[in-house]
Amino acid sequence: MSHENDVVIVSATRTPFGRYGGALKDFDYYDLGAIPIREALSRVRIGTDTVGEVFWGVGDTSPCKDPFTPVAARQSLIKAGLPHETSSISFDMACVSAMHAVKLAAMTIALGEIDAAIAGGATSFSQEPLIVRRLRFTGYRLGDVKMEDPLQGLGYEDFNPVAVDADNVSAEYGIGRQEQDEWALRSHINYGNAWNAGKFKDEILPLKIPQPKGDSKLLEIDEQYRPDSSLEKLSKLNTIYDTRSITAGNAPGMNDGAAAILLMKRNRAKDFELKPLATVVAQVSLAISASRIAEAPGHSIQRVLKKAQLNIDDIAVMEINEAFACVPLVSTKLIAGDDKKRLQRIRDKTNINGSAIAIGHPNTASGARIIMNLMYELRRRGGGYALGAICGGLGQADATIIKVD
Numbered sequence: 001m002s003h004e005n006d007v008v009i010v011s012a013t014r015t016p017f018g019r020y021g022g023a024l025k026d027f028d029y030y031d032l033g034a035i036p037i038r039e040a041l042s043r044v045r046i047g048t049d050t051v052g053e054v055f056w057g058v059g060d061t062s063p064c065k066d067p068f069t070p071v072a073a074r075q076s077l078i079k080a081g082l083p084h085e086t087s088s089i090s091f092d093m094a095c096v097s098a099m100h101a102v103k104l105a106a107m108t109i110a111l112g113e114i115d116a117a118i119a120g121g122a123t124s125f126s127q128e129p130l131i132v133r134r135l136r137f138t139g140y141r142l143g144d145v146k147m148e149d150p151l152q153g154l155g156y157e158d159f160n161p162v163a164v165d166a167d168n169v170s171a172e173y174g175i176g177r178q179e180q181d182e183w184a185l186r187s188h189i190n191y192g193n194a195w196n197a198g199k200f201k202d203e204i205l206p207l208k209i210p211q212p213k214g215d216s217k218l219l220e221i222d223e224q225y226r227p228d229s230s231l232e233k234l235s236k237l238n239t240i241y242d243t244r245s246i247t248a249g250n251a252p253g254m255n256d257g258a259a260a261i262l263l264m265k266r267n268r269a270k271d272f273e274l275k276p277l278a279t280v281v282a283q284v285s286l287a288i289s290a291s292r293i294a295e296a297p298g299h300s301i302q303r304v305l306k307k308a309q310l311n312i313d314d315i316a317v318m319e320i321n322e323a324f325a326c327v328p329l330v331s332t333k334l335i336a337g338d339d340k341k342r343l344q345r346i347r348d349k350t351n352i353n354g355s356a357i358a359i360g361h362p363n364t365a366s367g368a369r370i371i372m373n374l375m376y377e378l379r380r381r382g383g384g385y386a387l388g389a390i391c392g393g394l395g396q397a398d399a400t401i402i403k404v405d
Contacts, residue, residue, distance in 0.1 A: 002405065004267040007106040008276035009402070011040040012372035013205050014259035017360030018126070019223040023209045024256035025126035029063045033076030033122035036260035039205050040118060041080075044262065046272055048081050051262075052114025054088035055104045057097025057121025057364035061090075062150065063128055076122065092364070095323060096285070096392035097121050098259060099367025099400055103283040105263050115268040122258035123362035125151065151254060153241075155393075162293055162393060163251065163324065167243035169294040170326035173333050177245035180325035181234040184250040184357045187322060188229040191354025195221060199353055202376040203369070224253050224360035250325040255360035259368035278375040281385065281401040282308035288395045294324070296397035297389035298331030304387065304399035312346060315401075316384035317377050319370045322355040323391050331389070353377065366390060371400055378404035 013036050018024030024032065033056065041048060056073030064070035073088035093100050098121035105117035130147040155161035170180070194200060206220035229249075237247040269276055284304045288296050297320045305312060312335060320328035328350055336343035353373055356366060367390050374386035389399040 002266065002279065004265070004270070005110070006266040007109050007263055007280045008266050008269055009261055009278045009280070009375060010264050010269050010274045010276055011044045011262040012203065012260070012277065012368070012375060013039045013043065014203055014365065014369050014372065015207060015257045016204050016219045017222040017224060017255045017257035017362055018219070019360070020125050020254040020256070022126070022223045022256070023217075023219045024124070027124065027256065028065065029122065029124050029127055030065075030072060030075040030079050032124060032256070033072065033258045034079035035207070036120060036205065036258050037077060037080035037082070037118055040260045040262045044272070044274055046274075049083050050116050051082055051086055051118050053105070053108060053117050054082070054086060055101040055117060055119045056088060056090050057093070057101050057367070058090040059092050059094055059097055059123060059364040060128070062131070063124045072122070077118070093396060094392035094394075095321065095361070095363040095366060096390055096396050096398045097364040097367060098369070099371065099388065099390050099398040100285060102261055102263065102280070102368060102371055102400065103285065103398065106280045106283065109263060109265050116262065116264040118260055118262055120258065120260035120368040121364035123364045124256045125254035125362070126256050154254075159290055159394060161241045163241050163243055163246040165291045166294045166324045166326050167246050169292055170330055171244055173330050175326055175329045175333070179329060180245050180250040181231055183325040183329055184234055185229055185231055187325075187351060187354045187357040188226055190352055191222075191225050191358035192227055194353035195225070199377070199380070203372045222359045224255055225358045245326070246324055250357065252322060252356035252361035255362040257360065257362035257365050259365040259372065261368050261372060277379065278402040278404050281403050283398065283400045285398050286396070288397075290394040293391050293393070293395050294327050294330040295334055296391040296395055297321070297327060297399065298334035300397035300399035301331065301335055301387060301389050304401055308401050310385065310401065314385055315387045316349065316381060317352055317374060318346070318350045318387045319355055319374055319389070320350055321361070321366055321370060321390040322351065322357045323361070325357060327391055328355070367398060371402065375402055375404065378402070
């Protein structure tokens with residue numbers, strides 16, 4: 001039963017997600033973030049002064065033109081045309097960030113601090129600079145200077161590469177290379193089917209991409225998608241970091257993109273004569289052992305279902321972000337236990353429109369993308385519950401349940 005104090009989503013959109021060095025490579029980071037913020041408000045034709053606060057996932061500030069304390073959320077909201085008086089927070093929870101932004105927004109609205117908020121995030125791997133460390137006080141006059149590439153060996157210096165941890169956990173669960181390649185192919189197939197059915201038109205804002213010569217080109221599809229993907233091609237790829245099963249094909253790319261969701265208290269949406277697109281039912285955040293990242297979404301799903309007093313069978317559709325193919329495979333197996341029929345039922349309704357392997361993973365935008373894709377899918381189905389979960393570096397995870405009446 002709906003209540004006037006429910007937190008609801010009234011608008012949600014995102015950019016297409018670009019490949020590393022692809023169509024979005026020259027977009028200024030702040031401008032990239034401003035695009036979905038501006039569009040989310042434009043779609044509902046309400047004043048920019050309606051937004052009480054912007055919650056924005058920013059996993060890496062080095063792509064910003066002001067890498068030292070860039071306040072990326074504030075700069076993007078100003079570029080989007082929101083008043084300078086709009087407060088904001090830019091924060092980092094790795095890949096969990098944009099889903100947690102929705103959680104922070106919903107919590108703040110529920111507390112009565114504000115009536116409306118924008119939540120989401122942006123990532124630009126393509127704008128990542130090279131880094132020179134320890135040069136300032138070393139008095140270089142002659143000799144070579146070493147530059148670091150932060151994208152080489154993505155992970156954390158004091159821990160295993162996340163791919164190694166994910167590989168170790170998947171091996172424990174008996175999930176091998178072929179099963180992961182099959183899931184990766186499934187992601188591309190499901191995305192292609194969803195794209196051909198027009199499912200992504202609700203969420204993706206097509207962008208005009210300036211060209212060196214001639215007219216701009218329209219980008220309206222996620223560049224990571226590979227329609228020619230096959231098991232044969234996937235099987236030929238080398239594994240990374242000496243893992244048993246992780247490859248560039250069964251993991252997402254390093255992508256560029258931004259996503260934004262406009263949330264309100266239900267009675268405030270009514271004041272604007274806006275029809276809620278979905279209700280935020282329950283959200284959780286957790287952290288487990290830093291080396292168990294592939295399990296983290298499974299644990300968050302169990303916890304959010306308990307919080308909402310729902311069963312996995314109550315959920316119509318679900319997405320577990322494909323940080324690696326093994327993450328949804330491990331997490332669904334954790335939820336199902338030893339019940340193979342239950343496992344198949346869960347997987348049949350998971351990532352039905354593809355996920356990060358096909359869509360791309362601009363990591364601090366992905367959590368908001370998951371929520372909006374599930375929301376629009378529920379609306380096409382005529383309602384129900386959906387659940388999204390996403391892991392983040394070193395064993396973090398968030399999960400969200402939404403409902404469409």
